[in-house]
Amino acid sequence: MGFCRNFYYFWLRKKNNPMVQQIIFIVVTIIAFGILAWSFSRVFRIIKMLKNPYPILPLGPRIKRFLSNGIFQKRILRFPFAGILHALVFWGFLMILFGSFEMLLDGLFGTDRIFLFLGPVYDFFMASGDIFGLIIAIAVIVFLVRRFFHLVKRFNGVEMTHKSHLDANFALTLILILMVSLLLMNTSFVAMGGTEGYFPVGKILAKTFFASTSVATLNSIYHINWWIHILTIFLFMNYLPYSKHFHVFMSLPNVFFSRMTPLTKMYNMERVTKEVKLMLSGNAFDQPADEDPQEIERFGMKDVQDGTWKNYTDSLTCTQCGRCTSVCPANLTGKLLSPRKIVMNYRARMTEIMGNLLKEGKTYQDNRSLLGDYITKEELWACTTCNACAQECPLNIDHPSIILEMRRYLVMEESSAPAPINTMFSNTENNGAPWQYPPHERIKWAEELYINLNSI
Numbered sequence: 001m002g003f004c005r006n007f008y009y010f011w012l013r014k015k016n017n018p019m020v021q022q023i024i025f026i027v028v029t030i031i032a033f034g035i036l037a038w039s040f041s042r043v044f045r046i047i048k049m050l051k052n053p054y055p056i057l058p059l060g061p062r063i064k065r066f067l068s069n070g071i072f073q074k075r076i077l078r079f080p081f082a083g084i085l086h087a088l089v090f091w092g093f094l095m096i097l098f099g100s101f102e103m104l105l106d107g108l109f110g111t112d113r114i115f116l117f118l119g120p121v122y123d124f125f126m127a128s129g130d131i132f133g134l135i136i137a138i139a140v141i142v143f144l145v146r147r148f149f150h151l152v153k154r155f156n157g158v159e160m161t162h163k164s165h166l167d168a169n170f171a172l173t174l175i176l177i178l179m180v181s182l183l184l185m186n187t188s189f190v191a192m193g194g195t196e197g198y199f200p201v202g203k204i205l206a207k208t209f210f211a212s213t214s215v216a217t218l219n220s221i222y223h224i225n226w227w228i229h230i231l232t233i234f235l236f237m238n239y240l241p242y243s244k245h246f247h248v249f250m251s252l253p254n255v256f257f258s259r260m261t262p263l264t265k266m267y268n269m270e271r272v273t274k275e276v277k278l279m280l281s282g283n284a285f286d287q288p289a290d291e292d293p294q295e296i297e298r299f300g301m302k303d304v305q306d307g308t309w310k311n312y313t314d315s316l317t318c319t320q321c322g323r324c325t326s327v328c329p330a331n332l333t334g335k336l337l338s339p340r341k342i343v344m345n346y347r348a349r350m351t352e353i354m355g356n357l358l359k360e361g362k363t364y365q366d367n368r369s370l371l372g373d374y375i376t377k378e379e380l381w382a383c384t385t386c387n388a389c390a391q392e393c394p395l396n397i398d399h400p401s402i403i404l405e406m407r408r409y410l411v412m413e414e415s416s417a418p419a420p421i422n423t424m425f426s427n428t429e430n431n432g433a434p435w436q437y438p439p440h441e442r443i444k445w446a447e448e449l450y451i452n453l454n455s456i
């Protein structure tokens, strides 16, 4: 109590030392946003370094998908219980953002409820934030209980280390602190007789818990929670880029930029296409070499630098929910493959070399790679390319594109494929078809069926 009182007198009393508070707030805000900008600048520099996945235009279908999967949460709502809770948390965050933005401006300019002039619109946002604060707090408690008591099978797996669970629980705890401080702020404000804005939950809680609390105590509760709330926002937003909860920032852009072409459709490499066309045209040897050997693109993906920026943003967006792995036929039949692990491994490897990539550029090598040190050939060849993982992912993450590009590397650069696939390649090369016999023998199977083969 003594600590709280001192804290209150030194930091919180707006009327007595507004200037000091404002200066402290401005400094803290600059530090918080400075660190956030630094984290994002690193991510953007990596995105710029990686190649483009596919054309972004046309925008129409993208906007449609963004609205349905992003804003209206269509995919996550396929899961009745967890889906509805997640969607409510997402929509709640959007509503609460308004109040958080107002707090930021109030802190920076020394104002009090700067958006009050919006009248009924202000009341609407305040009431929504208040109601969603309670809903999110309940949802987060449910999420924590599910994780704590291991109630959901898909949260387990070889890739789900102790650190992954700790990260999830820490981020959820921060969200809970955010919501509890928001509710305490609203409740103490209403209990003090504050009339600006409308707080239905705060009103009920004030009557229930703070009916006989003194104004001075309520004032302390209000200001302490104001600071707890805003400082937790600063901490949370700076923790996110290093957490699985980075999807709070990444999910909407990732859904917007998700793949519109059929899943597992492989893209031809421009350079290979050009070379084949030249060979077919018969004048390949007349063409000057137009590429710098340093710049020559690798066939497929051996390490994260060979991926596209979409592979990278996919890995940053993954919530580790495990829905992809829970439907993967390879995983379900006991194979090593887990699509969640593929995406998580991509991020882990990028995190490992990110600093050096930013310093030395895309050609940085450390004698380790995504293939081999993180993902094995066995995992890659276990994939049936059924696309169930990508269909199931609520955030439109495209796992097979990583798997197929790594297979492309194995086949084209290391000539390393399972024996049946190598046989198929040889047959295609020699016979023009995947079978073991030459084209003129293909119809032999019908010889004893009394069919006039000459009529075919």
Ligand code: SF4
Residues within 6 Å of the ligand: 324, 327, 328, 329, 330, 331, 337, 338, 339, 382, 383, 384, 385, 386, 387, 388, 389, 390, 399, 400
């Ligand atoms: S595409 Fe591959 S990784 Fe994805 S679900 Fe099918 S088998 Fe599993």
Ligand code: SF4
Residues within 6 Å of the ligand: 317, 318, 319, 320, 321, 322, 323, 324, 325, 339, 340, 343, 392, 393, 394, 395, 397
């Ligand atoms: S890739 Fe998608 S479905 Fe799989 S764990 Fe990540 S968010 Fe969940």
